[in-house]
Amino acid sequence: MIILAATPIGNLGDASARLRDALETAPVIASEDTRVTQRLLAGLGIANRPRLIALHEHNERQKAAELVALARDADLLVLSDAGMPTVSDPGFPLVAAAAAAGVQVTAIPGPSAVITALAVSGLPTDRFAFEGFLPRKPGERSRRLAELAGDRRTLLFFEAPSRLAASLSALAEAFGADRPAAVCRELTKLYEEVRRGPLGELATWAEGGVRGEIVIVVGGAAEQEANPERALERVLELAASGTRLKEAAALVAAESGLSTRDLYEAALQARKRG
Secondary structure, eight states, X not given: OEEEEOBOSSOXXXXXXXXXXXXXXXXXXXXXXXXXXXXXXXXTTOOOOOEEEEOOTTTHHHHHHHHHHHHTTSOEEEEOSSBOTTSSSTTHHHHHHHHHHTOOEEEEOOOOHHHHHHHHHOSOOSSEEEEEEOOSSHHHHHHHHXXXXXXXXXXXXXXXXXXXXXXXXXXXXXXXXXXEEEEEESTTSXXXXXXXXXXXXXXXXXXXXXXXXXXXXXXXOOOOOOOHHHHHHHHHHHHHTTOOHHXXXXXXXXXXXXXXXXXXXXXHHXXXXX
């Protein structure tokens, strides 16, 4: 079978007994970076020296069939550098190929930067969505955030420290500078920090430079009484930013509770009127 194993996101003490047992007995490990895996084995005092196969974003689609075939004869342990494979890390093409081929896939659960950040953020946890990394290009990022601005769920993003200030500024512009948020940095590590505040304040703070692995947590949009005129404006704004008109109408309908069909027809009429 294929075994997806969550590895510590910082503190090696978070390695579970199941993970240690799997590392001690695995004949083959497919990992995002074999050097990181070697350091993990050494740090945990694992005596086993399994065959290591690199599985990263540049080769995972080409490697999937080979690894699925290998997993028919022996257990294949799959690791990312930190956290659970497939979650903004390599592994999804392999799991999809295994499912299609009828090869069993299981997981050893464990540390998660997403769930840890959500738990310590101080923001609502009953409904949330993980959006991974925001697009690097400003135009694509603006379009993505325009689609999410009305989402009432707590939203989580991964971000690189070099792009944190720009992303927080874009979030403040799209969601409003007063939207509550938290920047969770170096979770479970020595210099762990959770900075909470409005998006505008966090964007200003980040301009001074921030280091480490980062998760941004943003509170959901406040529920508002449906306003057909404002909803139509938002549909047209989304369409102007590159979203297909039908998709824009559906997104705003989900946010406002209004009819997708009515919003779409209204937007078509508005376009005709210029």
